[in-house]
Amino acid sequence: MDSAASPNLDVATPERVALSLPVAGIGYRCLAYLIDIVLLFLFWVVAYFTFTLLVSDVLGFFEGLSGFTRTLMVVGVFATQWLYWTVCEVVMGGQTPGKRLIGIRVVRVDGSPVGVLESAVRNLVRVVDFLPGLYATGCLSMLLTRQHRRLGDLLAGTLLVREERIDLDKYTAPAAEAPAVSAASSRMRLAPEDVELILAFLTRAPQLEPAARTRLGTKLVDRYGGLGEEERATVLASPQATESFLRTRVQAER
Amino acid sequence: MATPLPAFVARRRPDWDTLKDLLARQRAGTLRLEELRTLDVLYRKAAADLAHAQTFYAGTDVHRFLNQLCGQAYGAIYQPPRERWAATLAFFRRDFPRALRANGAFVAASTGLFVLGILLGALVVLLEPRGAELLVPEHLRDFIARKEMWTDGILSVAPPNAVASGIATNNLTVIIVTFASGILLGLGTVFTLINNGVHLGSVGALCVHEGMGPKLFDFIAAHGPVELSIIVIAGGAGLMVGQALIDPGELPRGQALVLRGREAVKLVLGCAPFLALIAVVEGFVSPGDFFSSWMKGVLGLALGALFWTYLLRAGRDELA
Numbered sequence: 001m002d003s004a005a006s007p008n009l010d011v012a013t014p015e016r017v018a019l020s021l022p023v024a025g026i027g028y029r030c031l032a033y034l035i036d037i038v039l040l041f042l043f044w045v046v047a048y049f050t051f052t053l054l055v056s057d058v059l060g061f062f063e064g065l066s067g068f069t070r071t072l073m074v075v076g077v078f079a080t081q082w083l084y085w086t087v088c089e090v091v092m093g094g095q096t097p098g099k100r101l102i103g104i105r106v107v108r109v110d111g112s113p114v115g116v117l118e119s120a121v122r123n124l125v126r127v128v129d130f131l132p133g134l135y136a137t138g139c140l141s142m143l144l145t146r147q148h149r150r151l152g153d154l155l156a157g158t159l160l161v162r163e164e165r166i167d168l169d170k171y172t173a174p175a176a177e178a179p180a181v182s183a184a185s186s187r188m189r190l191a192p193e194d195v196e197l198i199l200a201f202l203t204r205a206p207q208l209e210p211a212a213r214t215r216l217g218t219k220l221v222d223r224y225g226g227l228g229e230e231e232r233a234t235v236l237a238s239p240q241a242t243e244s245f246l247r248t249r250v251q252a253e254r
Numbered sequence: 255m256a257t258p259l260p261a262f263v264a265r266r267r268p269d270w271d272t273l274k275d276l277l278a279r280q281r282a283g284t285l286r287l288e289e290l291r292t293l294d295v296l297y298r299k300a301a302a303d304l305a306h307a308q309t310f311y312a313g314t315d316v317h318r319f320l321n322q323l324c325g326q327a328y329g330a331i332y333q334p335p336r337e338r339w340a341a342t343l344a345f346f347r348r349d350f351p352r353a354l355r356a357n358g359a360f361v362a363a364s365t366g367l368f369v370l371g372i373l374l375g376a377l378v379v380l381l382e383p384r385g386a387e388l389l390v391p392e393h394l395r396d397f398i399a400r401k402e403m404w405t406d407g408i409l410s411v412a413p414p415n416a417v418a419s420g421i422a423t424n425n426l427t428v429i430i431v432t433f434a435s436g437i438l439l440g441l442g443t444v445f446t447l448i449n450n451g452v453h454l455g456s457v458g459a460l461c462v463h464e465g466m467g468p469k470l471f472d473f474i475a476a477h478g479p480v481e482l483s484i485i486v487i488a489g490g491a492g493l494m495v496g497q498a499l500i501d502p503g504e505l506p507r508g509q510a511l512v513l514r515g516r517e518a519v520k521l522v523l524g525c526a527p528f529l530a531l532i533a534v535v536e537g538f539v540s541p542g543d544f545f546s547s548w549m550k551g552v553l554g555l556a557l558g559a560l561f562w563t564y565l566l567r568a569g570r571d572e573l574a
Contacts (some may be wrong), residue, residue: 011325013328015298015300017304017308018308019304019325019328021322021325022318065411067412067416068415070412070416070419071415071416072420073416074416075419075423078422093281094329097436109512111325111329112332113332116523117519120519120522121515121517121519124519124522125434127434127435127440128435128438149407154437154511155495155511155512156512156515157508157515161325163322164318164320164322166318166319167315168263168270168315170265170315171260171316172267190258192258192311193314195259195260195311199373201317220544250260251260
């Protein structure tokens with residue numbers, strides 16, 4: 001719930017609100033990179049077999065083309081080695097296919113989208129970040145900088161931000177069944193943190209161990225319910241009843 | 255006290271969903287003008303909601319959701335201009351030569367280092383021919399010992415267009431490494447420049463020593479001037495980056511680096527197409543004896559002169 005552990009990119013927009021976007025750490029970046037190189041690898045497997053077919057074709061039909069395909073091959077190697085990243089980032093709004101799948105995006109340090117120059121810089125410096133092998137320099141730099149930037153990012157003035165999937169339905173989801181206890185009258189109002197706490201519990205409840213589910217549910221009912229002895233017993237009869245009560249409790253905050 | 259959280263979400267959610275849809279359509283490029291206006295209005299509303307959430311619901315999922323939504327909309331609205339073709343033209347007509355002239359000192363320094371390397375390599379080999387065993391790779395020494403050019407063999411196994419593209423990508427990789435290693439406090443660039451210089455100087459001197467000078471000249475003449483100029487320019491770009499790291503001036507180091515990096519990469523990107531063109535010359539004209547030596551020499555000088563005239567003159571008369 002609290003993202004204090006991971007650093008944020010703070011942006012002041014011309015509309016005078018402060019955006020604060022979560023920065024993508026080394027794990028996200030590695031995953032995205034792995035996906036990208038797997039894609040490139042698959043591309044090259046296909047290209048390699050097509051190429052060998054063309055060169056060694058039995059009918060001699062493509063023989064005249066082989067010089068041309070060799071040129072294509074050389075240019076293709078260069079493109080996948082150097083151009084792939086920059087072209088993707090410029091065309092796809094700061095993302096490569098791998099980054100899109102993982103849900104991270106390259107932005108400038110002021111939060112605006114990257115242009116050709118920045119993308120070119122950060123991807124040309126890739127060759128230094130890779131030294132002496134397996135991105136050692138890049139990883140070291142990511143671990144040492146506050147916003148997990150590699151040398152290429154430092155030189156280009158860019159960083160990667162994360163896009164989370166946030167479910168807003170939980171705020172408005174209707175209660176499962178009619179609550180056993182409808183409206184206890186004298187109730188304190190719930191602060192947003194309390195709402196968030198209850199909703200977090202409700203989202204996770206189905207995956208919890210039964211014992212933990214009951215224990216946490218009881219605690220929340222005791223804290224926010226303000227119920228009498230009998231009502232409390234009915235509400236705590238089953239986890240379903242408890243959760244249904246808690247959901248109604250949150251819904252009542254409209 | 256502010257509205258309770260669920261009520262706030264229920265009330266404002268339709269607007270956020272619409273904004274999300276519009277952003278997705280904007281990315282796909284299927285947005286009409288009036289929808290663009292709606293997007294702008296909705297972004298401003300969402301920004302206001304974000305400010306509200308910051309104050310009253312800090313740290314909740316709604317807050318994070320709005321952060322992300324506004325971040326995406328901000329990215330979509332404040333995009334860099336899209337006229338890529340025009341921008342590319344302007345880059346080569348004006349920006350690239352201008353960036354080069356503004357940073358002439360770095361290119362000069364890089365030329366100095368490169369020439370220093372050439373002199374070192376040549377001197378070592380000329381004064382002590384056995385030094386070649388240290389400086390010149392073995393397969394080249396074998397070729398030279400047989401009085402053959404190592405480049406003659408290339409054409410007999412591969413068609414020239416494949417050779418040319420191979421050379422082009424190889425050279426591009428060299429200039430990229432020369433530039434990028436500038437991030438290592440400039441030391442990488444200095445090393446690459448001197449190393450390449452020593453290599454060139456020692457091979458040249460060994461060829462001259464073995465009486466193959468004319469053959470080497472014959473091979474290098476047509477593409478040498480432009481190719482070496484480009485390596486030196488990339489070296490200048492690398493030195494710019496290194497200088498920003500060592501002596502950032504009045505700016506914080508990070509900012510100086512970003513500023514210099516943007517400027518330096520212009521030199522590298524600007525060189526790329528010329529490197530591809532010169533590789534065509536290197537692939538088709540330089541090897542073999544279809545063209546005589548003096549024709550290659552004249553071609554090389556003419557191309558070099560053209561290239562530097564372009565670099566020194568282009569975009570100068572339009573407002574400085």
